[in-house]
Amino acid sequence: MLKKERFKAFVDHFALQMPVAETELAYENPYQLLVAVILSAQCTDKRINMVTPALFRDFPTPELLAATTFDELFHYIRSVSYPNNKTKHLIGMANMLVNDFGGEVPSTVNELVKLPGVGRKTANVITSVVWNQPNMAVDTHVFRVSKRLGLVTQNAKTPLEVEKQLIRHLPKEVIHKAHHWLILHGRYTCLARTPKCDTCSITHLCRYFERNKIQAAKMEGLPPAPKKS
Template sequence: MRKKERFDALISYFTESHPEPETELHYENPFQLLVAVVLSAQCTDKRVNIVTPALFRDFPAPEYLAVSSFDELAPYIKSISYPNNKTKHLLGLGKMLVEDFNSEVPATVEELQKLPGVGRKTANVIASVIYNLPTMAVDTHVFRVSKRIGLVTQTAKTPLEVEKQLVRHIPEDLIPKAHHWLILHGRYVCLARKPKCEKCDLTSFCRFYEKKMKAEKLAESLAKDSDRR
């Protein structure tokens, strides 16, 4: 199957089965989503959602972070991965939002990446979810799923390489949705260690599944030949 056919099949399936995908992080405004995404780096959305209600209650706007201290903020996120670094990031993020962006979350990937703790992936998430821009955040799920299905080449070794290949073949208006499609599929079906191929609806155009079936048929054939001997 050609790459374009895989993309067409993926888009057709998810457009029908999951037309309005959303982030699983809980938030009520751009500032809250920014904080939640920074916290979610190498941490589950479920854990972040446990922590953020108290955090957002006591730090509802950038101004509150800007005047806070490490000792005040750290207890709120102590159960999050890398709490010390993320505490420092949030304190710096709050100050920069207040001082450089009039307490507003920037609307471009370039400006977002100036904020402490905000790399390209986080910036792409904010630009996509809040501002509906055609940016593709590539996390471990997107990276794994897109390569397994055959949407990108196996030679794509970095998130940026995967991102460039994906946005090249997905219509701009669907890129924000495709980001969530791939993440959620990787989170619940195409698991890293043991993908649930038996429950997957993408097997008809998945390169990983195609190779898996060929390997199983070959093993079965070899076993039969061995039995005959």
């Protein structure tokens, strides 16, 4: 299967099976999403959604978050990963929002990455989720699944390399959705250690599945199935 055909099959499948693809983080406005995404680094969305209701209730604006103390905020997020660093990041982020951006979440990647705790991945999440910009956030799921499917080359060693390859070949209008397609497929089907290939609906375009099928045939002494072009 040619790369162009593989991307088309990927988009066609998920556009039909998952036309509405959204983040699983609970939020009501850009400020809340920014806080949730900063907290979600190396932590599950489920855990973050348990923490943020009280946090958003007591700190509903950047101004209130900026005015709090480390000890007070730490109490709210102590159950997430790396709570010390994230407490510092949230207070620093809120202060910069208030002082440099008038209390509003900026809408460009270049502006967002200036905020404490915000890297390129987080900035891509915010701009793609809130404003449907054609930006691709590459987390561990996107990195793994895009390689297994054969959407990106195996020699893509960094998230930025994977991001650039995906952006280059995906239709611009679906990039913000494709981010969620890859994440959700990785989270629930294409698991890191034990991918659920037996229930996966896109094995027909998956290079990982094809390689393992050929390897299994060799181990059983059977002639491998002919490779797809």
